[in-house]
Amino acid sequence: MNVLLINPPVRSENIYGRLAIFSHKLPPLGLCYLASYLIGYGHKVEILDLYVSNHINLIDFINAYQPDIIGVTSTTVSFPSAKKTLKIIKSYYPEVITVMGGAHISAVPVETMNECADIAIGVIGEGEITFKELIDIIGQNQDLSGCRGIIYRKNNSIVKTQPRPLIENLDMLPFPARNLLKEFDRYYHHFLRGYGRTASIISSRGCPYGCAFCTQAVFGTRVRGYSAHYICDEIKQVMRDFSANFFSFEDDIFNYDRQRLKELCENILREGLKIRWCCSIRIDSITEEDIGLMAKAGCKKIYIGIETFSNRLQKLIGKHIEREFLIDKIRLIKSYNMEVNASFMLGLPTETKEEILETINNANNLPLDGAVFFLYTPYPGTQLRRLAEESGIISNKWDDYSSHLSTHAFYPRSIKVKDLDRLIFYAYRRFYLSPKFIKRNYRNTNIFRQLFKYLFKRVKSLF
Incomplete structure (x- = not known):
């Protein structure tokens, strides 16, 4: 069969708002994995990423390709765009079979089918x-x-079948078909997670920690990893075919298994892969032995999720890390010549202005190289959404669910939204323009050099 897989169009400004200049555009690796798996069984597959290739006319493309099945992926924030895309498709091709997959329909399948009559079939969870x-x-x-x-x-009526078991042996999947992406050079990473020509890569699926604000509707809470040989072979392919010189591991938790981390780093060294890379870790489970081996294997950036410094809210979201412990671990990581960047979440249910300021103040006292301040978003299927419903007003517009300063999906009663917006901008100004940050980084101007190069690239891409 001829299969067309679509990533719907979403403007960066609709997601990131006034911070769109610092946004990124990552390749839809989920569609690439799905495409390569289907191709392995003799199907013809094309990928149309309208998030990047928004100048391509959808109907002209379909006319030329004549697909039998059209699949559209969707996160929560992109669901309105996916819905509009399907409506356009069905208005021209009422007989074509339309399928939706991705995080949103996996989290709320029945609601999604009810909201979008143009979805014939939904795929829940892993799609291959x-x-x-x-x-x-x-x-x-x-x-x-x-x-x-x-x-x-x-x-x-709407019928839901029995759940699909998770894929146990991820090595059975072929490498993602990045070659089907029409304009690979138009993808780029946030400057905190990449250097030079950065490629995204996934070495595991799932997350075992169950933070109350997060959903694992697609990959589940049981982590499964690709083998070290698989990942190294994929790295070599991407280096050869796309000239990548930096890799961003997009795993939820890179260090979920110390033995696997050791095997991967040792394999990178044994095969002589001269690469630089970054990853996200749980800082409370990383050891100095792990850090040293990661640095030796080329790791240059570490990303950690701190979220809040309020003890009360840490218990609420299921994530507790002591400030002094954080400072010691961050300094340890930096002693191995790696940057440490962190994310924080403001506007949590019942969070007060004083608690937000506590997080901002503590963030500025950490020896970090970069920070991102997200807005709490009550994603469907998450534990914390119920408390959000009880302690504020939740938006019923899915395009409000961006986590950034474009719109608000949650209006808490504990703080005014306009005050929350001011505090997020204050957090960014205080962090990046603080004398401590500038003094800490003035000898190594890498962070500023990246920022200016990144801004230049983003401005240039507008013309």
Whole structure:
């Protein structure tokens, strides 16, 4: 069958608002994994990433390709755009089979089907095996009830099949088909997570920690990793085919398994891969031995999620890290010539202005190289959403769910939204323009050099 996979168009300004100049555009690796898996079974697949290639006419592309099935991926914030894209497709091609996958429909499948009548079938969770079986069943004109992990329409009702088990052996999946991305050079990383020509890579799926603000609707809470040999072979392919010189591991938690971390770093060294890379870690479970080996294998940037310094809110979100412990670990990591960047979350349910200022003040006292301040967003399917409903007003517009200063998905009663906006801008100004930050970084101007290069690239891309 001919399959077309679409990433819907979303303007950076709609997600990042006034901070859009610092946004990134990452390749849709989920679609690339799905495409390569389907190609392995003889199907013809094209990827149309309208987030990057928004100048391509959707209908002209479909006319030229003539797909049998069109799949659209969607996060929560991109769902309105995905819905509009499907409506356009169905208005021109009412008989084409339309499938939606991704984080949003995986989190709230029934609600999503009810909201968008143009979705014929939804894929819940990991999509590779499910989508392949779905195509087989459609091709053989069999009943869809035999396909696990989907939701579909039948006789004016919505039917949800049994869940699809997670893929145990990720090495069974072929490398993601990055070659199907039409304009690879138009993807770029945030300057805090990349150097030079940066490529995204995924070495594991899932997260075991269950933070109350986060959802694992697609990959689950049980972590599964690709083997060290698989990852190193993929790195070599991306270096060869795309001239990448820096890799950003997009795993939720890179150091979930110390033995696997050791095997991967040792394999990078054994194969002589001269690469630089970054990753996200749980700082409370990293050891000096791990840090030293990561540095030796080329790790240059570490990203950590701190979220809040309020003891009360730490218990609420299920994430507790002592300030002095953080300072010691950050200094230890930096002693191995690695940058440390952190994220913080402001506007949590019941959070007060005093607690927000406590987080901002403590963030400025950490020896960090960079910081990002997110707005709390009550994503569907998360534990904290119920408390948000009780302690404020939740937006029913999915394009409000960006986590950045473009819109608000949550209006807390504990603080005015206009005050929250001011505090986020204050947090950025105080961090990046503080004498401590400038003094700490003035000898190594890398952070400023990256910032100016990044700004130049972003401005240049507008013309």
